[in-house]
Amino acid sequence: MSAALELLCAAVAVVGLFLASTVFFDVVHLVLHRMLGSRSSVLRAIASPHDVHHRWIDRELRVNWEMQTANVWCHLLLEYVTQLAFTAVLALALPGGIVFGVAALQTLVFLMLLRDRGLDVNHRPQPIVEVARPMFFCPPAYHAQHHAHPDAFFSSYVKALDATVGTALDLRPQRVALVGGRSAFGRALRERLCAVGARDVIDLDTADDRRAGDVDVLVLCRPVPDLALEVEAYLRRAGRHQLPPEVWALVPEADVAVARHYYGDRRLLFRPLLVPDRADDAALARAARLSFFFILRGAHLPRTAWWGFPRWRFLSSKPARPGGVPKVRSRADVVLAA
Ligand SMILES: [Zn+2]
Ligand SMILES: [Zn+2]
Incomplete structure (x- = not known):
């Protein structure tokens, strides 16, 4: 193997192992949150340094400056030491050069975070x-969701942990509205929502209902005659929430162009649920259960069937922006300008 190729392989290994060490911290992070919610005062006390991180940036995503120094000691240092511990274990099995490279990268990142006193792009x-x-990676908006909903969104750099254990969404604090909730899809989905303890599940005939203003997730459990009408009615009522409103919409293949637009629309998190018109009740119930499984694992285009799921056909289809719908670059542009 040439020297250049060897160097490239070593660099890839270092970056891969660095990301693995961040996933190891994510696991520790999840355990710390479980301990914080435990009935044992000893476990809560052991995990309490991480609570400092959440008091520094609270659920409303405000920075509490008086906690900044405490956050450096209780969170940044803890994260760095956890990653180094992972690297120390690697030293038992891997060449010294690779291990040194991983520790050097972890130290570099730690020093950069220290320089910013914790105020990195995520904070x-x-x-x-x-x-x-x-x-695959976690953008700042993803980690913001962890501060707003601390019992989910544990992943910090890559979404491996949340995608594995189903913590890419916490429905317990969420208000969910079902349009067409009496359909087979709606009944199966309601069962799942209740099983995970969604705060509130209400039925609406249409999104154009004043109660939609308090809703965090709108689910269109049957294909609607005019998707844009429903989504825009919901956005008028709930589009200014601090966190992005979500719409999960049953989409028959015929409606792909408008659904494809909303999939990329920056004003909301739109999760199309691709189910053909011809699906019977059993297939609809299966689609509800399967898509829910993947939504909890962070899928924006959740699988609704194991076989024949038209993922690539949907992603490669041409979006059609409905008439009167603005082209926006960010939610903040729309909400703060209003
Ligand atoms: Zn954080
Ligand atoms: Zn946390």
């Missing part, structure tokens, strides 16, 4: 949270 005041686009 800045966010009066309006953008939609975290579907990707």
